[in-house]
Amino acid sequence: MISTRGRYAVRVMIDLAENNTGSYIPLKDIAARQGISKKYLEIIVKDMVAGGLLTGASGKGGGYRLCREPEEYTIGEIIELMEGSLASVACLASGAMPCPRADACETLPLWAEYDKLTHDFFYGKKLSDLVR
Amino acid sequence: MISTRGRYAVRVMIDLAENNTGSYIPLKDIAARQGISKKYLEIIVKDMVAGGLLTGASGKGGGYRLCREPEEYTIGEIIELMEGSLASVACLASGAMPCPRADACETLPLWAEYDKLTHDFFYGKKLSDLVR
C-alpha cells in the first residue's frame, strides 16, 4: 500500500503546480489548503527537496516551488522517491538481498510481471495529467 | 507490498496443485519443500481453510488439499483473502472510512485506476497458470 508519504507528496506537487505564482509558496499555505499537518509535511517536503523534486528557500518570502515544469515530472518518480521502491514484493525491492530460491521460484515471474505493470503505469503518468 | 502471508499462501496453493496425490498432504511436507517454518505456515493455512481455499483433515493420514480444481482459483482471491485487501491506498480499502475529501481529491482517480489495473491483473491469473 502507498503510504501518506507518497500520497501527500503527490498532493504537494499538484498544489504547487496549481498555485504557481512564480515565487516561493510557504508550506503553511500548502498545509492549510490540503488539510495536512504542517509539521508532518515538513518531514516529507524535506525528502522531496533532497530528492530533487522541489527547491526550498528559507526566510521571509521563502517557501517551496517546483524546479521543473509539471509535464517534466512523472508520478512514478515521486512515489518511488518517497516510498523507497515501487516493488510489490520484498524480493524485487531495490537493495534487497538476492533470494536463494529465485531460480526455482514459481511465483517470482508473477511478481515481476506485476511490477512491470506498476512501473509502466506510474511512470506513464505525468504531474501535468493530474492538474485541473 | 505483498507480505509473506499472501506470498506463502500462493506457494502453498501451487505446492498442493503440483503434489496432488488425491489424498491429504501433511503441512510438514509442504513446509520442507518450500523452506518455510511449519509453525508459521500453520497460522497462514488456518486462514486459508477458514476462507474456503483448502480443506484440512486431522489425524494420521491427514493434512491439507485443494477443494477445487487449480483452474477454478484466481490468484486475486488468494491474495485478497490473505492480505485483507488488494487496495493500493487506505482510502480505497474495503471497510475504510469514507474520506471527506473524496469529492475534491485530485489523486483519488489515479489510485482508483491503479486499483482496477491491479484487480484485473490478479483476478485474471488462475492458479493453474502458475503450475509447471
Add this chain to the structure above:
DNA sequence: TAAAAACCTATTGACATAGTAGGTAAAAGG
C-alpha cells in the same frame, strides 16, 4: 531588528510483520 520561513533532532503511540512456544483434539494404524 523583528518577523517569517525553512531546517534540524528527537520522541511517541499504535499497529503490523514474521515469526516462536507450548499445548489440545482428532483420527488412523497396529
Add this chain to the structure above:
DNA sequence: CCTTTTACCTACTATGTCAATAGGTTTTTA
C-alpha cells in the same frame, strides 16, 4: 486399546514502520 501422526488453538515477542508531535536553530527579507 493405545500410540503415533496430524491438524488445530491460544498466547507471546522482537522488530520495524507509520503518522505524527514537540521544541528548537538558522536563514533571509522587509
